[in-house]
Amino acid sequence: MAAAAPAGSGTPREEEGPGGEAGAAQPQAPTSGPGARLSRLPLARVKALVKADPDVTLAGQEAIFVLARAAELFVETIARDAYCCAQQGKRKTLQRRDLDNAIEAVDEFAFLEGTLD
Amino acid sequence: MAERPEDLNLPNAVITRIIKEALPDGVNISKEARSAISRAASVFVLYATSCANNFAMKGKRKTLNASDVLSAMEEMEFQRFITPLKEALEAYRREQKGKKEASEQKKKDKDKKTDSEEQDRSRDEDNDEDEERIEEEQNEEDEVDN
Numbered sequence: 001m002a003a004a005a006p007a008g009s010g011t012p013r014e015e016e017g018p019g020g021e022a023g024a025a026q027p028q029a030p031t032s033g034p035g036a037r038l039s040r041l042p043l044a045r046v047k048a049l050v051k052a053d054p055d056v057t058l059a060g061q062e063a064i065f066v067l068a069r070a071a072e073l074f075v076e077t078i079a080r081d082a083y084c085c086a087q088q089g090k091r092k093t094l095q096r097r098d099l100d101n102a103i104e105a106v107d108e109f110a111f112l113e114g115t116l117d
Numbered sequence: 118m119a120e121r122p123e124d125l126n127l128p129n130a131v132i133t134r135i136i137k138e139a140l141p142d143g144v145n146i147s148k149e150a151r152s153a154i155s156r157a158a159s160v161f162v163l164y165a166t167s168c169a170n171n172f173a174m175k176g177k178r179k180t181l182n183a184s185d186v187l188s189a190m191e192e193m194e195f196q197r198f199i200t201p202l203k204e205a206l207e208a209y210r211r212e213q214k215g216k217k218e219a220s221e222q223k224k225k226d227k228d229k230k231t232d233s234e235e236q237d238r239s240r241d242e243d244n245d246e247d248e249e250r251i252e253e254e255q256n257e258e259d260e261v262d263n
Contacts, residue, residue: 038209040131049125049162050181056170061213062183062206063169067162069205070190073198074161075132075154076139082150083140094140096149099157108194115160116153 041068081106126155165189 043061046068050059078099085098085105099116103109132155136146146154166181168189173181183206190198 057179059181063181066186094146
């Protein structure tokens with residue numbers, strides 16, 4: 001089976017618990033060849049989230065990977081949208097309220113309403 | 118584990134890095150904003166999982182697969198993610214295939230003396246396991262391999 005660290009995440013051992021951020025703080029060594037870092041989020045954490053859903057029976061490895069990658073894209077997207085709000089305030093630091101504004105303004109983020117408090 | 122799903126946060130360091138790379142140089146992010154984004158990402162995964170699971174159930178499957186997740190993206194109105202996700206998936210599949218062939222080569226070298234039929238059988242089993250088994254067992258295998 002997969003001998004190297006799966007999907008290029010920085011954590012070589014995926015069995016850390018939910019609070020195990022110590023492992024994740026390791027520097028993402030720009031290891032081996034092409035496609036070494038297909039996803040930065042550790043698949044184990046994503047898998048833990050998936051398993052938290054009582055309706056989910058099994059999840060294939062590819063599904064976990066796609067979810068991890070989607071979450072990264074989501075973070076990029078919401079950060080940029082929130083930054084637009086900060087720019088309007090001529091600030092160079094993103095604040096919590098920028099995020100709240102983005103969530104209110106962007107339809108796709110509606111699912112987040114009420115979940116971040 | 119009496120933790121709420123939303124408490125399963127993704128690593129702060131990684132989230133911060135993704136945010137910084139998405140924003141122009143010199144832009145900072147407050148701790149509260151970063152932590153909120155991290156929580157939002159967790160909520161996103163939970164929501165996407167639930168959506169994807171609906172598709173799997175519609176297809177009378179018990180295992181979430183990649184296309185369920187892609188369908189979920191469409192459902193959640195994140196169509197713009199679909200193309201980059203498909204590309205990433207292709208790359209991931211190539212990488213997995215490469216790793217598999219590498220470890221199979223190792224196995225072949227070790228089992229040179231074994232009956233070749235046995236090898237083919239175990240390879241087929243591995244294929245099934247990839248798709249159906251929960252990764253827990255696979256992760257254990259990973260550790261063993263490492």
